[in-house]
Every structure is written in C-alpha cells, then in structure tokens.
Amino acid sequence: MLEDLLFQLQIGLPQVALGLVNGAFYALLSLGLAVIFGMLNVINFAHGAQFMMGAFVAWMMLSWLGIGYWPALILAPLIVGAFGVLLEKTMISRLYKLDHLYGLLLTFGLALIIEGVFRNQFGSSGMPYAPPAALGGPPVDLGFMFMPVYRLWVVVAALVMSLVTWLVIEKTRLGAYLRAATENAALVQAFGVNVPRMITLTYGAGVALAAFAGVLAAPIYSVNPQMGSNLIIVVFAVVVIGGMGSILGSVLTGFGLGLVEGLTKVFYPEASSTVIFVIMAIVLLARPAGLFGRA
Amino acid sequence: MAVQASALVGAPVNDAPGLLGLSGFGFNRAQSITFLVMLLLVVAGPFFLYPVLLMKLLCFALFACAFNLLIGYVGLLSFGHAMFFGTGGYLAAHAAKVWGLTPELAILVGTAFGAALGAVAGWIAIRRQGIYFAMITLALAQMVYFFYLQAPFTGGEDGIQRVPRGALFGLIDLRADMALYWVVAVIFLAGFLFISRVVHSPFGQVLKAIRENEPRAISLGYRVDDYKLLAFTLSAALAALAGSAKAIVFGIATLTDVYWTMSGEVVLMTLLGGLGTVFGPVAGAAVIVLMQNQLAELGAWVTVIQGIIFVVCVLLFRAGIMGELGRLLKVRL
Numbered sequence: 001m002l003e004d005l006l007f008q009l010q011i012g013l014p015q016v017a018l019g020l021v022n023g024a025f026y027a028l029l030s031l032g033l034a035v036i037f038g039m040l041n042v043i044n045f046a047h048g049a050q051f052m053m054g055a056f057v058a059w060m061m062l063s064w065l066g067i068g069y070w071p072a073l074i075l076a077p078l079i080v081g082a083f084g085v086l087l088e089k090t091m092i093s094r095l096y097k098l099d100h101l102y103g104l105l106l107t108f109g110l111a112l113i114i115e116g117v118f119r120n121q122f123g124s125s126g127m128p129y130a131p132p133a134a135l136g137g138p139p140v141d142l143g144f145m146f147m148p149v150y151r152l153w154v155v156v157a158a159l160v161m162s163l164v165t166w167l168v169i170e171k172t173r174l175g176a177y178l179r180a181a182t183e184n185a186a187l188v189q190a191f192g193v194n195v196p197r198m199i200t201l202t203y204g205a206g207v208a209l210a211a212f213a214g215v216l217a218a219p220i221y222s223v224n225p226q227m228g229s230n231l232i233i234v235v236f237a238v239v240v241i242g243g244m245g246s247i248l249g250s251v252l253t254g255f256g257l258g259l260v261e262g263l264t265k266v267f268y269p270e271a272s273s274t275v276i277f278v279i280m281a282i283v284l285l286a287r288p289a290g291l292f293g294r295a
Numbered sequence: 296m297a298v299q300a301s302a303l304v305g306a307p308v309n310d311a312p313g314l315l316g317l318s319g320f321g322f323n324r325a326q327s328i329t330f331l332v333m334l335l336l337v338v339a340g341p342f343f344l345y346p347v348l349l350m351k352l353l354c355f356a357l358f359a360c361a362f363n364l365l366i367g368y369v370g371l372l373s374f375g376h377a378m379f380f381g382t383g384g385y386l387a388a389h390a391a392k393v394w395g396l397t398p399e400l401a402i403l404v405g406t407a408f409g410a411a412l413g414a415v416a417g418w419i420a421i422r423r424q425g426i427y428f429a430m431i432t433l434a435l436a437q438m439v440y441f442f443y444l445q446a447p448f449t450g451g452e453d454g455i456q457r458v459p460r461g462a463l464f465g466l467i468d469l470r471a472d473m474a475l476y477w478v479v480a481v482i483f484l485a486g487f488l489f490i491s492r493v494v495h496s497p498f499g500q501v502l503k504a505i506r507e508n509e510p511r512a513i514s515l516g517y518r519v520d521d522y523k524l525l526a527f528t529l530s531a532a533l534a535a536l537a538g539s540a541k542a543i544v545f546g547i548a549t550l551t552d553v554y555w556t557m558s559g560e561v562v563l564m565t566l567l568g569g570l571g572t573v574f575g576p577v578a579g580a581a582v583i584v585l586m587q588n589q590l591a592e593l594g595a596w597v598t599v600i601q602g603i604i605f606v607v608c609v610l611l612f613r614a615g616i617m618g619e620l621g622r623l624l625k626v627r628l
Binding site for chain 2: 043091094095098100101102104105106108109110111112113114115116117119120229230233234236237239240270273274277278280281284285288
C-alpha cells in the first residue's frame with residue numbers, strides 16, 4: 001500500500017513540481033494583494049488583469065521591439081506599475097472614504113475593461129513566449145527528480161522577490177513608514193510624511209509585483225487575455241486561507257497550496273481544480289480569520 | 296453598505312402611504328405608482344417587443360432582485376450568485392429533460408437545489424464580512440463551476456440542450472412564446488412581491504438593523520448569523536428560481552450561467568439600477584439585457600462597455616438609476 005503510494009508519487013513528481021511553480025505565482029500574487037490591501041484597504045480585483053498585462057508587455061517587447069526576457073523582467077513591471085499609479089491617482093484614490101466594497105467593484109470594472117481590450121486586440125488564443133536561452137537548458141537533476149531549468153528559476157525568483165518585499169517592509173525606514181501609516185495614517189501624515197504619495201506608490205508596487213509574476217509566467221503558460229482572471233479567483237481563496245496579516249504567511253500559504261494542488265493532481269486528479277476551494281471552506285469553518293490572520 | 300443607505304435617507308422624502316393595499320408590501324405612494332407602471336409594462340410589453348427577449352429580461356430582473364436582497368438589506372456583497380442561478384438552470388433542465396417533469400415541477404426542483412446550495416454556501420460564507428465575504432462567495436462559486444464542468448449530467452462544455460418546455464400542470468402547452476411569457480411574468484411578479492414582503496416584515500427590519508450596525512444588533516439579542524443565513528438562503532433560492540425559469544425559456548443550461556462573469560453581471564445590474572432600492576435591480580437588468588441585445592455583434596467590446604459602466608457607476612453614479620431618480624423626485628423608489 002505504502003509502496004504503491006510512493007511509486008505513484010515518484011511517477012507524479014513532475015506534477016508536484018508544477019504545483020510548486022503554481023505555488024510561486026500564488027505566493028507572488030497574494031503578496032501583492034496583501035501589500036495593497038494593507039495600505040489602501042482595497043481588494044485589487046484588477047490584480048489578475050495586471051498579471052496578464054505583465055506577460056503581454058513582455059511579449060510585445062520581444063515581438064515588436066526585439067527586447068528580450070531579462071530587460072522585460074525589469075521594464076514590464078515598471079510600465080505596468082506606472083499604469084497602476086495612474087489608476088490610483090485618477091480613480092481608486094477617490095474611494096478611500098467610502099465602503100471598502102466600492103474599491104472591489106471599481107477594480108472589478110477595471111479588470112473587465114483591461115481584459116476586454118486585450119481580447120479585442122489579440123483574440124482569445126494564446127501566444128507562445130520562448131524562455132531565454134540561458135534558462136532553456138535541459139532539466140536539472142535535483143537528486144530525487146528532474147526539473148526544467150526555467151521552472152526552477154521561477155520558484156527561486158518568486159522566493160527572492162518575496163524575501164526582498166519582506167526586507168523592504170520589515171527592515172527599512174520606508175517600510176517602517178508604511179507599517180506606521182497602515183496603523184494610523186493621520187498621525188504619520190502629521191509627522192510630515194506624504195501619506196497620499198506613499199499610498200499611490202504602494203499600489204504601484206503591488207501592481208508591479210503582479211506584472212513581475214506575469215513576465216515569469218509568460219514562458220510557462222501561453223500569453224493570453226484570460227490568463228489572469230481564473231488565477232486571481234484561486235488567489236482570493238489563498239488569501240482567505242492565509243489571512244492578509246503577514247507577508248511570510250502569504251508566501252507560505254501560496255507555496256503550500258500550490259504543492260497541495262500538485263499532490264492532488266497525482267492522487268486524485270478530478271479534485272485538483274477544486275481542492276484549494278475545499279481547503280478554504282474547511283479553514284473558514286475551523287478558523288474563520290485564516291491561518292495567519294488576526295481576528 | 297451603510298454609506299449607500301445614509302445617502303438615500305439624507306434628503307427629505309415624501310413617504311406618503313401606498314395605494315390600493317400595496318402598503319402591505321412596504322410600498323409608499325411613489326413605489327405603489329412605480330409598481331403599477333411596472334405591472335403595465337410587463338403586461339403590455341410582449342405586444343411591442345419580442346417575448347423571448349422580455350422573458351430573458353424578467354429572469355435577470357428577478358435574479359438581480361434576489362441579489363439585491365443581500366446587498367441592499369443585509370449589506371452582504373455576494374460575488375458568487377451565479378452558482379445559484381446556474382444550479383437552478385441545470386437542475387430544472389435536467390428535471391424537465393431527463394426526469395420528464397412538467398415545467399412548474401422542474402422549476403421547483405431547480406429552486407429547491409438552489410436553496411439547499413445556498414444554505415451550505417451561506418453557512419460557510421457568513422463567517423466573514425465585507426470584502427472577505429465577497430472573495431469567499433466568488434471562490435465557492437468557482438468551485439461549483441468546476442463541479443458542473445466535470446459532472447456527467449451537465450454535458451460539460453455543451454451544456455444540457457433541447458430541454459422541452461412541456462405543458463404547465465400537464466395541461467397548458469408552453470411551446471408558444473406568449474403562453475410561456477405569462478408564466479414567466481407571474482413568476483417574476485410573485486418573486487418581486489415576495490421580496491418586498493420579506494423586506495417589509497419584522498424579519499426584514501432585523502436584516503436592516505444588521506446592515507446598519509451589526510454589533511448593536513447582536514447586543515440587542517438577535518442571533519445575527521441565523522438571520523444572515525436565512526436571508527442568504529432566500530436570496531439563493533430566488534436566484535435559482537430565476538435561473539430555472541431561464542433554462543425552461545431557452546431550453547438550454549450551460550456553463551455561462553455558473554461562470555464568474557455571470558456573478559459580475561448581476562452585481563452590475565443591481566449597481567446600475569441602484570443598490571438597496573426596490574425597483575433599481577429591475578431597471579438595471581432591463582438596461583443591461585437590452586444593451587446586450589443591441590450590442591451583441593460587438594463581441595468582446597460588450598465586456599469593455601460593462602467594465603466602463605462599473606467604473607462610471609462607482610465613481611459618479613453610486614445611487615444608481617432609481618436612487619438618482621428618487622433624489623430628483625424627492626421620493627424613495
């Protein structure tokens with residue numbers, strides 16, 4: 001019995017590895033959502049659309065301008081982040097005094113607009129995006145399994161980016177301002193910190209994180225207008241499970257759930273698309289505030 | 296949404312009692328008149344417009360009213376109401392086609408399953424409020440979507456097609472559009488009046504108290520969770536009723552009706568018509584359904600237009616059509 005299970009696991013290891021890659025995206029996206037929510041009290045429904053924009057900007061740079069993967073990994077998040085800043089300045093900032101639900105409705109509308117425009121422009125079918133030559137090599141032997149270099153890179157890059165975000169927020173002066181403004185914005189402003197600008201930049205940074213994940217995703221999934229919307233619903237479930245209280249919590253929950261999803265694909269594939277939602281329901285019944293959340 | 300409610304009661308309003316015994320449904324004079332106008336439009340409509348289009352409109356209007364029961368009177372924004380709408384559709388279609396039930400029984404089956412799903416989903420979702428509630432209902436709806444995608448009886452991507460309209464009570468043939476139209480009109484009006492009655496009842500007053508100040512309602516001794524769960528289940532059942540009727544009208548139940556875009560659409564209809572207003576969801580549904588009908592050939596641009604309506608409503612038009620109209624006329628609609 002146990003041997004059977006182990007054998008099945010060994011056969012299915014690529015699926016588990018893919019689960020880890022999905023987990024990397026869950027982690028990056030839920031991290032961005034948590035950063036934005038902490039500062040703006042807005043659930044950014046356009047997060048999936050901005051993830052998709054990141055992938056598309058990278059694709060456009062490559063096929064129209066000949067700009068490769070590595071510059072795109074920096075430039076695409078900057079461009080999409082700037083777009084986010086524009087959205088915050090012109091629209092989202094008008095809603096801070098209202099019920100939080102209006103922020104959700106507004107960003108939902110923005111997501112529809114962005115997705116619709118891209119679908120009109122590029123159709124529904126996906127566009128391929130080749131991984132950079134340096135990462136396109138043969139799979140690496142990890143001792144217990146082989147993993148394509150690019151997927152390994154995605155996991156490492158997501159971990160590094162999460163660590164950087166954590167360091168910025170927990171260990172720098174800017175992060176201290178951010179945390180203080182999350183607790184009491186008026187008081188921080190009274191100390192002479194430009195809080196509105198900080199909010200704008202936080203939104204831009206969260207959006208840039210989504211776009212960064214989008215560029216990472218471009219070579220794995222085909223670049224298509226719907227790539228973000230289904231993902232973001234899963235990420236919402238991840239956020240509900242983990243709670244938005246802590247950065248490390250988001251990252252841990254993201255990777256953990258990706259892994260669980262991968263394992264489900266091996267042992268009970270029919271449930272692989274629903275397992276995260278089932279876990280969400282169980283967590284809500286047992287611990288409504290989420291695994292890392294504060295009630 | 297407390298902000299919404301206070302915006303509505305801010306201006307002095309003319310709250311004269313309703314006409315013709317309609318005050319029993321909580322209608323003031325303006326609402327009674329609006330109801331009679333709506334009744335007239337429902338009766339006269341099929342003589343001017345294509346009945347199938349009007350039936351679609353009435354189904355979505357009831358769907359939006361069911362959704363409004365939660366957001367407007369309990370302050371809970373569900374982003375997953377498509378799961379009930381679609382469940383009603385699938386179960387009614389299955390009951391009518393495979394079990395061979397008459398349409399009214401098929402619709403009852405769809406409604407009953409929607410209510411049961413609502414009870415379970417509500418039990419899970421009411422543990423959190425605000426945006427978390429929205430995210431949870433969205434995630435649960437996505438789970439239900441995947442279930443229907445894989446379940447053998449739904450026909451996957453094809454859906455359940457060629458559902459017979461059958462004969463009402465086994466007697467009245469509904470294959471003629473006009474015959475079916477009156478059935479759908481009665482379902483819509485009954486559902487609409489039922490919601491008005493519920494909202495006007497002591498139960499509805501407690502719901503509003505929860506919306507305005509939940510801790511206070513708890514401190515007054517109300518079992519807030521029980522009230523929320525009952526309201527959620529009612530709302531789900533009515534959404535399923537609307538979905539069941541739609542499946543019988545079009546003879547088809549597909550994944551479109553359980554997908555998250557459908558959940559978004561009903562939010563849009565209600566927001567455009569006016570959150571928490573009595574007639575807003577109907578007005579919003581009418582505008583959106585007629586717009587989709589006019590713009591069908593534009594394809595993906597319809598999504599963009601819907602997104603733009605969302606943004607404009609949130610930024611500039613939060614009271615919606617009926618809210619703004621009411622403010623203009625100094626009445627509640």
